[in-house]
Amino acid sequence: MKKIHVTTKINGDTVEFLCDPRETLLDVLRDRLGLTGAKEGCGTGDCGACSVTVDGRLTCSCLMLGVEAEGHEIGTVEGIADGEELHPLQKKFIEYAALQCGICTPGILVAAKNLLERNPDPTEEEVRYWLAGNLCRCTGYDKIIRAVLDTAAEMREAS
Known part of the structure; x- marks a missing residue:
């Protein structure tokens, strides 16, 4: 071919x-x-x-x-990272232990970053809706949602 x-x-x-x-x-x-x-x-x-x-x-x-x-x-x-400097979202995922096996994590990070670029002030419901297409069998989502919401708040404060 x-x-x-x-x-x-x-x-x-x-x-x-x-x-x-x-x-x-x-x-x-x-x-x-x-x-x-x-x-x-x-x-x-x-x-x-x-x-x-x-x-x-x-x-x-x-x-x-x-x-x-x-x-x-x-x-x-x-x-997502800026050279050796992790993106705030990546830092929060580590801080909140919002990852375990790592299979879903890259896709969730890409989706969450895409959400924050579109909506820098999402509600919990909006984060859950946006990430609904990303399945995770390890974390139970709460830590992921908290990490995304805290990243959004931190990024708003920094701007």
Whole structure:
């Protein structure tokens, strides 16, 4: 099968790669580009472990073909930190112990950051609604919700 050349931006950097027409964006990110933060939990878009942003829109990378990334801007969990400095959201997840096994954490971080970019002052209900597409079997969600709400408050105070 002929490979297709794709040029896209990932976490702010222009990236070129070759991929099979049927290869998912998740597979490209993990297997071709070494960006292993996004995980395959279900392969059907139900768990959110593979969440990335595409042009600022939250997307399950297991449901998108790699060739569809052409000309778009992709954001992954690897792009959340600013170099060696963790994003406030990442710091709060550590502070609140809002992670355990780590399978869902990257997708939840991407989704939560996307929420805070759209709505810097979410209610608890809005956070729960926004993260409803991200399944976690370990934490029980309370610590995650508290970490997101505290991050939002801290970021508002800092601005």
